[in-house]
Amino acid sequence: RARQGTGELCRRGEVAHGWLCQSSGYGLDDGETNMNTQQQLARWQHGVRAISLALGLLLGLAACAPAEEPAAANTAGAADTQVYEWKMITTWPKNLPGLGAAPERLAERLRIMSNGRLDIKVYGAGELVGALEVFDAVSQGTAQMGHGAAYYWRGKNPAAAMFATVPFGMNAQEMNGWLRYGGGLELWQELYGKFNLVPFAAGNSGVQMAGWFNKEINSIDDLQGLKMRIPGIGGAVLSRAGGVPVVLPGGEIFTALQTGVIDATEWVGPYNDLAFSLHTAAKYYYYPGWHEPGPTLEAFVNKDAWEALPPDLQAMIEVATQAINEDMLSEFTARNNAALDTLINEHGVQLRRLPDDVIAALRASSKEVVAEIAEADPLAKRIYESYMAYLEDVRRYHSISEQAYMNLRESAD
Numbered sequence: 001r002a003r004q005g006t007g008e009l010c011r012r013g014e015v016a017h018g019w020l021c022q023s024s025g026y027g028l029d030d031g032e033t034n035m036n037t038q039q040q041l042a043r044w045q046h047g048v049r050a051i052s053l054a055l056g057l058l059l060g061l062a063a064c065a066p067a068e069e070p071a072a073a074n075t076a077g078a079a080d081t082q083v084y085e086w087k088m089i090t091t092w093p094k095n096l097p098g099l100g101a102a103p104e105r106l107a108e109r110l111r112i113m114s115n116g117r118l119d120i121k122v123y124g125a126g127e128l129v130g131a132l133e134v135f136d137a138v139s140q141g142t143a144q145m146g147h148g149a150a151y152y153w154r155g156k157n158p159a160a161a162m163f164a165t166v167p168f169g170m171n172a173q174e175m176n177g178w179l180r181y182g183g184g185l186e187l188w189q190e191l192y193g194k195f196n197l198v199p200f201a202a203g204n205s206g207v208q209m210a211g212w213f214n215k216e217i218n219s220i221d222d223l224q225g226l227k228m229r230i231p232g233i234g235g236a237v238l239s240r241a242g243g244v245p246v247v248l249p250g251g252e253i254f255t256a257l258q259t260g261v262i263d264a265t266e267w268v269g270p271y272n273d274l275a276f277s278l279h280t281a282a283k284y285y286y287y288p289g290w291h292e293p294g295p296t297l298e299a300f301v302n303k304d305a306w307e308a309l310p311p312d313l314q315a316m317i318e319v320a321t322q323a324i325n326e327d328m329l330s331e332f333t334a335r336n337n338a339a340l341d342t343l344i345n346e347h348g349v350q351l352r353r354l355p356d357d358v359i360a361a362l363r364a365s366s367k368e369v370v371a372e373i374a375e376a377d378p379l380a381k382r383i384y385e386s387y388m389a390y391l392e393d394v395r396r397y398h399s400i401s402e403q404a405y406m407n408l409r410e411s412a413d
């Protein structure tokens with residue numbers, strides 16, 4: 001009986017499991033002859049359940065099918081062939097490794113996944129609009145998509161920076177946890193929605209380096225009046241600690257440092273800093289990156305353009321940004337160490353750790369500056385509270401898991 005029943009839905013020797021046909025042993029002579037009565041009964045019952053499920057699905061589909069199903073199918077067919085030609089503008093110099101590779105890879109994957117239906121041309125900073133004009137340009141529809149870092153848009157709302165990174169805050173793994181399973185992404189969508197944008201996490205550098213300095217930093221006094229390129233909340237913290245933060249897009253950092261317009265800069269980490277030749281403009285390379293402990297890079301889509309997409313292309317953007325979010329972290333993880341070796345061994349870079357009292361002073365300023373974000377408006381307050389509550393939770397567990405393990409691993413040497 002089972003063989004006849006399953007034969008109507010699946011090939012001979014297969015049984016229906018939901019939508020799938022799987023080999024069941026039915027109709028396989030050696031399988032049947034070796035079965036005892038109890039096994040046969042169990043398989044028969046299993047087969048009946050599978051048939052009932054399959055029939056139920058078919059009946060359910062028939063009941064749900066609208067009368068105009070053929071027309072609906074034609075509409076879907078038209079959507080399947082429509083090509084969406086988009087522009088993605090970025091805050092990164094064209095062809096920059098790491099940060100700049102991410103939007104290129106994202107566009108390429110979307111082109112392949114969509115069979116050419118989502119065709120995105122990527123522009124480096126300054127090609128269509130300036131690096132720090134990307135947010136407004138996508139908001140207004142000059143381009144459909146952008147790639148950048150949310151801390152560049154603190155002027156729109158100070159809480160925006162929390163979706164990139166917070167000094168002394170979460171690392172990459174924790175940011176992903178907050179965004180995807182801790183309510184962070186929903187808040188980000190709410191904030192960017194006010195600017196006609198739909199945001200996605202689309203890259204992470206991991207913990208950055210504290211930056212390049214043309215003199216040693218031995219005490220908090222050495223920060224006084226120091227002109228340093230440092231965006232985001234970190235810049236506000238440096239200001240509170242007596243420094244002079246400067247916000248420059250990546251492409252302008254090298255010249256500014258080399259010509260003495262700035263005394264110091266942070267950028268990313270060894271892999272991307274080497275690509276900018278920052279070691280030829282400053283000698284001292286400091287860690288740890290207190291100001292960017294795991295910054296999330298972002299992609300954002302103009303909301304009207306997003307809503308015009310069919311659901312399958314929307315899903316591809318969601319999946320492809322997740323992939324690029326992971327891909328960038330993996331690339332930096334794989335390449336930073338060799339780049340640091342090159343900087344030290346081939347270019348004579350002086351690696352230094354920020355003194356404890358400097359870190360303590362920056363931490364104290366950071367606490368004040370971050371708390372002030374909550375005062376901006378009710379949404380900023382909710383973002384601040386969500387971030388800080390998640391940070392407290394994740395710290396508690398990571399202190400006995402990730403951190404405990406890292407300490408353990410280091411203590412073995």
Ligand code: CA
Nearest residue numbers: 266267268292
């Ligand atoms: Ca940075």
